[in-house]
Each structure stands twice: as C-alpha cells, then as structure tokens.
Amino acid sequence: MVPYFEFQNAVKLLCGELALERIAIELELMGASKPLMLSDAVLTKIGTLATVIKAMESEGVEPAATFTDIPVDSSLAVVNHIAAFYREQGCDSIVAVGGGSVIDTAKGVRLVLSQNKQDILSLSGLDNLVRGKHVPFIVVPTTAGTGSECTGVAVIRNDSNGVKMEFLSPYVEPDAAVIDPRMTVGLPPKATATTGMDALVHAIEACTCQQANPLSTSYGTAAIRMIAENVVEATRNGSNKQARFAMALASTMAGISFSNSMVGAVHAIGHALGGVCHVPHAVAMTILLPHVMRYNLSHCAQGYAELLPLLVGMEAAMATPAEKRAEAAIEAVVALGRKLHDICGIPLTLSDAGVVRDTFAHVAEVAVNDGALIVNPRAADESQVIEILNAAY
Amino acid sequence: MRFLQSFVVAIVLRFVHAALIELRALDSRVVKEFERMPEGLSYAIRTGHNGPSLYVEWDGRELRRLPSLAHPACALRIKSMPLAFQLFTGQMGLSQAYARHAFTMGGEVADVMRLARLVNLVEAYLFPKIMTRRIMTDVPETEVCFLRAYARILLGFLTCKYKLSK
CATH class of the missing domain: 1.20.1090.10 (Dehydroquinate synthase-like - alpha domain)
Structure with a gap:
C-alpha cells in the first residue's frame, strides 16, 4: 500500500431520472439565480442545451446569459473571454452542459472568477491556490467518458505553443454534477x-x-x-x-x-x-x-x-x-x-x-x-x- | 531534529545546483535539457516553513543561483521539512514526492517535468544504485563514472565556484 495518500471528492452528485429538474433548487440553495449557461454549438443545435434550460425554467430559474461558442479543443483565450462575458452580463453562477471541452472550459472560467483574475495562465500549477470567492458551479455531462464532472483538474489548450495545460486544484471541482440518462441517450x-x-x-x-x-x-x-x-x-x-x-x-x-x-x-x-x-x-x-x-x-x-x-x-x-x-x-x-x-x-x-x-x-x-x-x-x-x-x- | 534536517537540506540543495552545472559537461541528456530550456526560466524550491531554499535562473548560458526570486516561473514548495529531508537525501524520488502530494507548484507542469528529468539524472550520479532503485521506477544509466561527477562538484566547492553560504 502507498505510504501516504490524499482523497477528495466534494462534488454533490445528482444521479438518475429527472435530475435536470433539480438544478434550479441547487442553484437556489447556493444563493444563485442568474446562471451563465455554457455549452457548444452541436449541443445547441441538437436541442440538448434547450432540454436543460427548459428543465431549469420549469422550476423557476432562467439563464442570465448563454455562451455556446466553445470549440472542441478549447483554449486559454476562450476561458478568459468567457470570464469577461460573465462579468459583463452580471451573472452569479455557472451551469456547464457538455463533454470534456465544455466542462474543462467552465472549470477554467470558474477558477478565473473565484480567484478574481483576468488571465487563467497566471493560475497554472498544482495545489497552489488558496480558496477564492465561491462561484456556484454545476455541470451536466453529455458524454459518458471524461469524468471531468468530478475531477480536480482542468485541461485547456495553450494556443501559443499548442500544449494542453493542466490546472490542478481542488477548487476547480464543481459544486454539483447532474448525471441524467436523458443527456447521453442521443450520443452517436x-x-x-x-x-x-x-x-x-x-x-x-x-x-x-x-x-x-x-x-x-x-x-x-x-x-x-x-x-x-x-x-x-x-x-x-x-x-x-x-x-x-x-x-x-x-x-x-x-x-x-x-x-x-x-x-x-x-x-x-x-x-x-x-x-x-x-x-x-x-x-x-x-x-x-x-x-x-x-x-x-x-x-x-x-x-x-x-x-x-x-x-x-x-x-x-x-x-x-x-x-x-x-x-x-x-x-x-x-x-x-x-x-x-x-x-x-x-x-x-x-x-x-x-x-x-x-x-x-x-x-x-x-x-x-x-x-x-x-x-x-x-x-x-x-x-x-x-x-x-x-x-x- | 528539524534544525539538523534543515541543515542537511540546505547543503544538498547547493549540491544539486552544482551537480546540474557540472553534469552539463558530462552527460548528453543534461546538455539536451538545457538546450531546450527557455531562456529566463527560473525555479524557486522552498522547503517547509521558513526552511532552506534554492533559487536558480537559466540565462541561456548558465544556471545562475540567486539569493531570491520575486516571480519565479516555476515555484515548488515542499510541504514540510521531514518531506524535504526525505526528498533530498534519496529516501523519496521526485515522482514519489508527486504521488505523495509532497509539494505544491505554481507555474507550468512542463517546467516541473523538465526539472524532474534533470533531478533524476543528478540522483543517478550522486546516489548509489541501491538507493535509486528504491526511489525511481527506472534508473537512468550514467554516461560517465559517477566519480567524475563527484570530483568536478567537489572541486567546484573547493575553488569557491560554488558556495555553501547564501
């Protein structure tokens, strides 16, 4: 057995039928009411994002803003851009709907906001960040693979050198992850x-x-x-x-x-x-x-x-x-x-x-x-x- | 005990710096790592609470030791003095230190990986195989006899090329 180890999983898991309809109350319990919805163009086109928004709206929470231009291989620039957008729109929380790229981008955005920075590059490292401001953050994975909804790492591409950078901190973990079977049924x-x-x-x-x-x-x-x-x-x-x-x-x-x-x-x-x-x-x-x-x-x-x-x-x-x-x-x-x-x-x-x-x-x-x-x-x-x-x- | 550990760690940190410089003259893999190292890359290695530290910067020609660094590109902090002692006395390898959450790091992971490869080579020269086999999954082969590395490092200290003081 290893002589020393650490273990952390602070993510609340909402698993099973009608889990999407519980996002609204989770936001409310965290004191949030103006979420920024993050997703990508494909999920918007096929209606997956609309399904999540509809479930939230049915329980009384409307998105304050929506950003769906997250590319397949997201980048530091995209993260910084979305963080600025969040501030402009006066949002108070993040709901990310997507696969690994969307979720890792959202983790990066949350990190920039909670640490009150402009550029995520200044936050790269391993376990080196202090707990920042709490930004309520819920993820809805739409693939069954990345596991990113429960990990303390965000992997984001640095366009300047083509390297995928790792941001390792317990503070990138979302507050809650919604595992609803409806989200993966349409996956090819x-x-x-x-x-x-x-x-x-x-x-x-x-x-x-x-x-x-x-x-x-x-x-x-x-x-x-x-x-x-x-x-x-x-x-x-x-x-x-x-x-x-x-x-x-x-x-x-x-x-x-x-x-x-x-x-x-x-x-x-x-x-x-x-x-x-x-x-x-x-x-x-x-x-x-x-x-x-x-x-x-x-x-x-x-x-x-x-x-x-x-x-x-x-x-x-x-x-x-x-x-x-x-x-x-x-x-x-x-x-x-x-x-x-x-x-x-x-x-x-x-x-x-x-x-x-x-x-x-x-x-x-x-x-x-x-x-x-x-x-x-x-x-x-x-x-x-x-x-x-x-x-x- | 902490004082003794701190004293030993301070000496080993100076030794590691000297070894990195001297191995550039002896080992092709060290040469290659420095060739690829971005000019201006700096490392701060701090140990425990107010423990000894090492600040170095690669200026494109040599790895200079500095008295302090305000904004190192890569800042490692070993979480406690007993962990630093284990790490710098060959009781724990760098990958084991990572696995045991022994340090925090600010900066790019790639720069830690560079340092890890260099430290593995330094350890392969400075520590006997009976130790390195316990702390590394694969011990790099030395390209020259370890005695040549030791001789160059000790000569460096004797001729005041390297100093044990700050």
Whole structure:
C-alpha cells in the first residue's frame, strides 16, 4: 500500500431520472439565480442545451446569459473571454452542459472568477491556490467518458505553443454534477464507444499508476467492471437507458478515481496527440491504451492481472493461468476495442485517425513534458514514446 | 531534529545546483535539457516553513543561483521539512514526492517535468544504485563514472565556484 495518500471528492452528485429538474433548487440553495449557461454549438443545435434550460425554467430559474461558442479543443483565450462575458452580463453562477471541452472550459472560467483574475495562465500549477470567492458551479455531462464532472483538474489548450495545460486544484471541482440518462441517450455510437474507452483508460491508469491508493482503486475497479459490462450494449443500442446510465455512472466513478490518483502515459501521449495533431481525446485514448499497457507490462504485471476478472468476468479470469493474466487483460482491452470497431468503426490505429509519422518526434517532445507521465508505472523518454507511437500506427 | 534536517537540506540543495552545472559537461541528456530550456526560466524550491531554499535562473548560458526570486516561473514548495529531508537525501524520488502530494507548484507542469528529468539524472550520479532503485521506477544509466561527477562538484566547492553560504 502507498505510504501516504490524499482523497477528495466534494462534488454533490445528482444521479438518475429527472435530475435536470433539480438544478434550479441547487442553484437556489447556493444563493444563485442568474446562471451563465455554457455549452457548444452541436449541443445547441441538437436541442440538448434547450432540454436543460427548459428543465431549469420549469422550476423557476432562467439563464442570465448563454455562451455556446466553445470549440472542441478549447483554449486559454476562450476561458478568459468567457470570464469577461460573465462579468459583463452580471451573472452569479455557472451551469456547464457538455463533454470534456465544455466542462474543462467552465472549470477554467470558474477558477478565473473565484480567484478574481483576468488571465487563467497566471493560475497554472498544482495545489497552489488558496480558496477564492465561491462561484456556484454545476455541470451536466453529455458524454459518458471524461469524468471531468468530478475531477480536480482542468485541461485547456495553450494556443501559443499548442500544449494542453493542466490546472490542478481542488477548487476547480464543481459544486454539483447532474448525471441524467436523458443527456447521453442521443450520443452517436462512435462517440459512445470512444468516450466509454476514455473512461476505461481513466479507471485502468488510476488503478495502476504510482499514485493509486485503496480509495481511488475502489472507484476505479467498480468503473472498469461497469464499463466492460455496458459499453458494447450502450454503443449497439443507444436507447437502452440502463446501459446509458451505467456508463454515465462508470465514467463519473472513473473520474473520481483518477482525480485522486492521476493517470499515466496514455494520457500524456494522448494530450500531446491532441495538442500537436488535433486527435480527439477519446479517440487517442482508445488507440493508445493497449500499446501503453504492453509498454508498462514489465513494471505492472500484477496490477494488470488484477484487472482481468473485471474485464472478462471471474470465471474466465480464473480459467487463465496466473502468469498469463496480465497479458490476458491487455488482450481483453484489445478485443473490446475490436468489438466496438466492428459495431461502429472507431479508429484503432493512429494512421486511421489521420496522424502522420512525421509528427512523432514533436508529439514525443510534448508528451514527456506532460504531468501525467510522472506517475506512470514505467518511466518513458522521447525515444520510448516514439516506440509506443510506432506500435500504435 | 528539524534544525539538523534543515541543515542537511540546505547543503544538498547547493549540491544539486552544482551537480546540474557540472553534469552539463558530462552527460548528453543534461546538455539536451538545457538546450531546450527557455531562456529566463527560473525555479524557486522552498522547503517547509521558513526552511532552506534554492533559487536558480537559466540565462541561456548558465544556471545562475540567486539569493531570491520575486516571480519565479516555476515555484515548488515542499510541504514540510521531514518531506524535504526525505526528498533530498534519496529516501523519496521526485515522482514519489508527486504521488505523495509532497509539494505544491505554481507555474507550468512542463517546467516541473523538465526539472524532474534533470533531478533524476543528478540522483543517478550522486546516489548509489541501491538507493535509486528504491526511489525511481527506472534508473537512468550514467554516461560517465559517477566519480567524475563527484570530483568536478567537489572541486567546484573547493575553488569557491560554488558556495555553501547564501
């Protein structure tokens, strides 16, 4: 067991049917009545944002303002712009409706406002901020993958150098997260599959990295089991509310897990692929996971072996010789990826994702500077990152 | 006990600074890290409450030790003196320190990662393998004999190139 660990999750979870209709009372209980709604263009177009606003209005809270121009890969400039917009509009709280980019942008905005700054860049760091002014903040995740609704980190792109920056502080955690099955029912199969694999990466890295601790592992292992049991069904049959809800919960639990034990090389390289090659985060996670597991195997065999029953069930795991279980866990991850690929065509290689080999040196240079690498079970230098990228090509 | 720990940490911090400079002449990976280091990048390493500190700035040619730094690009604060003692006496590696929430950091994570790689190399030279194997997942191979590194550092102190005082 690790000699010392910390664990925090201060996010109130509103989970299940009609959860959206409870946002209004939560805002009221926090003394807020003029929320700024944050979302993106797609969710606005398909009516997801309208569903949330309608639920809030039905309980007497109308948005003071709405901002929906958050791009897929949000940036520090977008955060600063929205913080200024919030002040101009006289808002008193934030409700973010979206996936990882929207939620992380909202976390950044909340940080700028609560610390009374103009530029989020001045707030980068690790556990270095004092508790600022309370800005009521509720998130409504619309994917089941990022887990960002429950994490103490915001990942935001710095346009000046193309690097995804991490802002790590307990004060980026929202006050409440709304896990309503209605929010993910309309998610297309490809997005369901890749974000589900993103959640799986969170849980696997959280359970096997150097910062893993008994509490984070309990959330992580529960998440892995739920994902293994539900991601295929949620992808194949999107209207299955039970599978959708299970995936949403698993994603949240994986988020709690990695927020308290960090992630690893899959994320370090994935962030770099996002920053340099604009590969969507969940796609990068899906592609890289088995290759990084193979890279880590020499340092992490026992950890991976313990994941096998969660991935394939106890009977199949027990039928596998003990010394083969770690490799079998990796093969189970590969098989899951292939199954999802067969259902909806998710990319399984970097070439499928449009990455060209010429970028590998740059990706590796950025990856080794990513904080997620520091707790990976095995150290990796640039040449080793390139080996992983080549294996994933 | 705290006084003794503080004294040892102060000495090791000076030693680490000297090692970073001397290893630039000995190890290609250290050379590469400094080549890529942005000019003007500065680090403040503070330990515990009013404990010893190290302030350094890379001016593009050398890593200068400074008496203080008002606005370091990267400010690390080791949360307590016992943790600083563990970290600077080879009982805990930098990645373990991160995993155990041993420090806070202001600035860019990328700059801590740079420092972590450099400190890992310094530790690979200065500490015996029996120690480094316990504190690192993978111990970097040394490119030259560790005695050459020690000799250069000690010579630096003897010739007053480096000072133990502030």
